[in-house]
Amino acid sequence: MEKAVLRADARRNRARVLAAAEEAFGADGLAVPLDEIARLAGVGAGTVYRHFPSKEALFQAVVLERIEQFAQEAQALQAAEDPGEAFFDYFQRVIRQASLNRAICEALAESTGLGFKADAGNDFRAALDALLERAQAVGAVRADIDGDDLRALIVGCLAVERYSPDSRHLVRVVVDGLRVTGN
Structure with a gap:
């Protein structure tokens, strides 16, 4: 159609x-x-x-537009010279930007993010997974983390940023925990 x-x-x-x-x-x-x-x-x-x-349709359109932007940013970073730096910068930027928007937090938290029907959610997952895999391939990110783990960590970090903004150091703790020892 x-x-x-x-x-x-x-x-x-x-x-x-x-x-x-x-x-x-x-x-x-x-x-x-x-x-x-x-x-x-x-x-x-x-x-x-x-x-x-409906209000839900409008909410979904707003959230999907932002998720599409996140996916495009991640896709653009897939050719970055330093995959580890690109991954960590992107991870922290998504948390920082999404934490400022209650709608995005709610959508990402729903079924570990992007549970609604849309290609944007799949594009975001795929682009995030590709960044993770590239960073793991160069030894910057722990090998025992997969895309589902990463999305769960994003949701947890969003909760920290959104509800305890004075605890920003906790996101750094998560980032440090993702790093391969010595990086």
Whole structure:
């Protein structure tokens, strides 16, 4: 089935709704009312519903857009000169960025992240796994960690960052634990 092309004004409205929803969901998670998102976007509630049939659909669209960005960043790093440094920088950046957005934290925590139906979740997993494997191949990351372990560690680190921001050193402890001794 071919996707309908939106008119320019409809594309702008959709983009405004997504931006407002990202801000609102980032602060309040799913608790934010759709009317508030419409107000923030400067559109009517009907405009929101024309693009997104439910609050959950809008939430998923916002989260998937961010997860796609994470996946693209990880894919771009797969050719990095230093796979270990690229892996650790990326791991910490995902935690730092996601911890600032309640919606992303909630989505990543759901069934160890990305349990909803979307290619973006698979792309993120594959790109993260590839970064991990490259870093392990050069001896920078412990060999006894797999992609599922890594995603569980991300969720744990997000909880630390989100709910105990004064305990940022705990993420460094996790990162140190991923390193091969001597690196």
